[in-house]
Amino acid sequence: MSALPSFDEVLASYDPAMGLEVHVELNTNSKMFCGCPTAFGAEPNTQVCPTCLGLPGAMPVVNAKGVEAAIRIGLALNCEIAEWCRFARKNYFYPDMPKNFQTSQYDEPIAFEGYLDVDVDGDTFRVEIERAHMEEDTGKATHVGGATGRIQGADYSLIDYNRAGIPLIEIVTKPILGAGERAPEVAKAYVAALRELIVALGVSDARMDQGSIRADVNLSLAPKAPAGSTAGEVVLGTRSETKNVNSLRSVERAVRYEMQRHASVLDAGGKVLQETRHWHEDTGVTTSGREKSDAEDYRYFPEPDLVPVAPSREWVEELRGTLPELPWVRRARLQAEWGFSDLEMRDTVGAGAFDLVEQTIAEGSAPQAARKWWLTELARRANETGVDVAELGVSPAQVAAVQRLVEGGTINDKLARQVFDGLLAGEGTPEEIVAARGLEIVSDDGALSAAVDKAIAENPDIADKIRDGKVAAAGALIGAVMKEMRGQADAGRVRELVLEKLA
Template sequence: MSTDTDVTLVPFDDVLAAYDPALGLEVHVELNTNTKMFCGCPAVFGGDPNTQVCPTCLGLPGAMPVVNGKAVESAIRIGLALNCEIAEWCRFARKNYFYPDMPKNFQTSQYDEPIAFDGWMDVSIPGDDGEVETFRVEIERAHMEEDTGKSLHVGGATGRIHGADYSLVDYNRAGIPLIEIVTKPIVGAGEKAPLVAREYVKQLRDLIVALGVSEARMDQGNLRADVNLSLAPRGSDVLGTRTETKNVNSFRSVERAVRYEMGRHAAVLNAGDSILQETRHWHEDTGITTSGREKSDAEDYRYFPEPDLVPVAPSREWVEELRATLPENPTQKRARLQAEWGYTDLEMRDVVAAGAVEPIEATVAAGTTPQAARKWWLAELARRANDAGVELTEVGVTPQQVADVQALVEAGTINDKLARQVFDGLIAGEGTAAEIVEARGLAVVSDDGALGAAVDAAIEANPDVAAKIRDGKHAAAGALIGAVMKEMRGQADAARVRELILEKLA
C-alpha cells in the first residue's frame, strides 16, 4: 500500500528502464460568461465571500436551474477546436458526493452523454536533435459542468483541513461554468512524458485564450489541471493503477508532478507494494505530492440524469456557424509566422516564451521588419516588463509605437541608444515618438561643424590612437568614435564621425 512517509524516489532513468508511464490529463476551464452556469449570479473573480450567490447556486429547495446558452456555445467551440465530434443530443446528470463546498451535495455535470467527444490535439515538443517533434494527444471528451465553492481552512501550518482550527466556505465560485477536457490514456511518450504533459496543458491554454472563451489564468484558477499517472511493467499492454494529482497550477508544476509521481510509483512497486487509487495534493514549495482521499470510480458517484434540465440538442447548422468562427490554431499559426519571419527554432522559442508573438505580429503589420520587431520586444521591452513585474503586453508601449520608434532609427533621426530614451518617454506618456525626440532633444547630430569640432578634440586628447590611424590601423578609429559619442551624449552620427576621423588622419 502506498504511503507518504519515508519514500525514496527511484531515479528517472531507472523508472524508464523498468516501467512504461501512462498519462491522463483532466483540465478544467472556467468560462468567461457574464453569469453562472444555471443562474443569473455574476460569474466574476473576487468579491466578498458569499455575495455572488442566489437560491439556485446555493441549492436551496424549490430553486430551478436554467442552462447558460453562452456556456453551451463556448463548449461547442472548444470541442470543434479540439477536433471533437459534437453531440446532436446530450443531457446533464447529477454527480453525487458530499463535500463542504458542494452546496447541493451533488454537482451538475455531464456523464455518459458529453457535448463533445473523440477529438485530438497535436502537441509540439522539442525533439532530441533540436527540431520540433509532434505528439498527438487524443481527447476522450469535453463536457459541461459547474464549479464548486471554495473552502478556507484557518489555523494550522499547511492551510489544509488537517490541523486546521476551523473551516470557512465561500460559495461565490459555486455554479461558475466549467468545461472539463479529458484525454484518453497517453501512452508511448516514455522519457518525454513529463514534457508532453506540460506542453499539452500549455498549448491547450493558448488555444483556449485564442478562442476567447476564458482568461485561462492558472493563478486565478481559471484553468486547473489534474494529472493522472500510472506505471506498467515495461512492454506490458495493461495499464497500471493510477493516481490523480489535483489542481496543479502551473505548466512547470505539471511536468514536476509527473516526474515526482513516476519516481514515487516506481519506489512503491519496487518495494512489492501496490498503488492506491487515490487523489493527491501537489505541494509547490516542496515539489512533492501527498495523499488526499481514496479515488472513487464512476459508479460510486451514483450518476443519474438531472430531472430539472432539458437536454441540449445543438442543430447542425448552428454547429457549422460556430465552426466558421474558430481562429487559426495557435501552434499552426506560430509555425506559419516563423516561416514568414525567418526565425530559427531557438529564436521562435524565445519569442513564444516571452509572450511576444502577438506584439511582434502587430509590429510587423505596422511596417517593421521581423528582426527589428523581435529586437525591441525581446531585448528592450521584455527587460522592462520583467523589471516591473508585468506581462509584456502591459509594459505600456503599443506595437504601433514600436514601429514608430524603429522608423525614426531607420531614418537616421535617432540611434538604438537614443531609442531607449524614447521608450522611457512613451511609457511615461509624454506623447508620440516624434514628439518625445523633439521635446527631449534626442535627434542625432549630423552637422559637420559640430561633429568636426568634437573629432578634433578627440584627436588632440588621444594622440597615440591618432598615430595608429595615420599608420593605417583604421580599426583604432573605434576608440575615437567612442570618445566623440561620449562627448555628444550619444547623439553623434557614428557613421559620419568615422568618415571625418579617416578624412583627417588617413
C-alpha cells in the same frame, strides 16, 4: 520519504502514462443553470440564488451559450458532437457544493473522440481526447489558520458560493503513452496549446492565475515494456491525480515530481495509492489529499430536472463556420510573412512574446526590429524582475515608437535602452523621455569635429595606423568619441570625420 531517484533512473526502469483533465470556466454572463452573474472578484456570496444554492423547489435551466461554447470547443478539438446527450447528478458530500451533488455529464458527453496535435521543440505529438463535457463549477473554500492554507490544521473555513454553478467544460484526454523522458514537456505543451485554443475561440479568458482554467494531472508508472510491445499490451500502473495545477510551469514540474515519487514507492516494494494530491508551488512537491473515488462511488444518475440536449446537425455546422483560424495555423502564416526562421519563431513563442511582436508589427515596426526588442532588452528586464514579459508594463505601441526614433536617427540602440528605463519608470512617452533626458543623437559637425580632434590627439598611434591605410583602426577612435559624448554621437558621421581628417 527517502531521497527520490533521479529522473534518468526513473526512465531506466519505468514507462510513464499520463491523463490530463482540464477544466475551463466559460465567460458566459450567467451561470450554467440559473441567471446569477459570473463576474470575477465580487463580494463573497452576493452572486447566488435558490437554484445555485440548491434550495428545495428551485429548478435549473440550461444556459444555451454554455452549450454553444461546448460545441465550439469540441469542434476545435476535432471531436464528434453528440446528437443527443443529457446531464447527470454526481453525488458526493463536500461543503463547496451546496446541493451535495454536481450537475455534470457522465456516460453521454456532448463531445467525444477528438485529438489535439501539440508541438514539443519542433516535434508534433498527438494527444487523443476522450471527451469534453459540460458541468458546473463548485464554490471556493478558504481555510483560515494553519501554515499551509489547507483544511488540515486550519482553525475554520469560509465558503464563497459565487463560483458555484459557473459553466465549466471538462476536457479529458485518453492515456498518453510513449512520451518517455518528454512526458513533462508534453503535458506542459498540451495545456499551453489547449489554453491558446480556448482564448482564440473567445469562450474563456483562460486565466490560470484566477482559476478559469485548471489542470488535473493523472500519472502512473509501469515497469518498462519489453522492446516491440504495442500500446494494447501495456499494463498501466496505479495512478495519482494532482488537482488544480494552475500554471504551465507547474504542470511540467508536477509530472516530473510524481514520476520520481511513484518510482521511489515502487523501488521500495510499496504500492502506489490511488489518491488525489495537492501541488505546492513553493517546495515543488505534492502531498496527499484524499483517496480517489472511482466513477461508481459517485452514484451517477440522470438529472431528472433537465431535458436532454440534442443539437441539430445544421446548428453544429453553423457553429463550425464560426471557428477562428487556429493559433498554430496563424503562427505558421505569420512566420512566413515575417520571414522568421523556425528557431526564431520557437524562441519568440517560448518567451511569451508572440502576440506582443505581432502587435508591435501592427504598430509599424519591422518584424526583426520588433522581435529584437522583446526578446533581448525587454525579456532581460522581465527576467530580472521575475514577471512575464507581457506584464512588464511596456506596450507594443511604445516599443514601435522607440523603434521609429531609432530609424529616424533621433537615438541609437544604446540610447533606446535608456528610453526603456524611462518607460518602466513612468516618465511619459518615448518622445517625452528623449527630450527630458537629453538623449537625442548629436549630429552637429562642430561638436563632433571637436570630439574627433580630441580623440586623435589622445591616440596618436591609432591615428598613424589610419594614415598608413589601416582603416579598420578607425573603430577605436569612433569608440573614444562615443564615450566622450556619452553614446549620443552619430557614429556614421563620426567615422566620416575621422577618415576625412586622417585619410
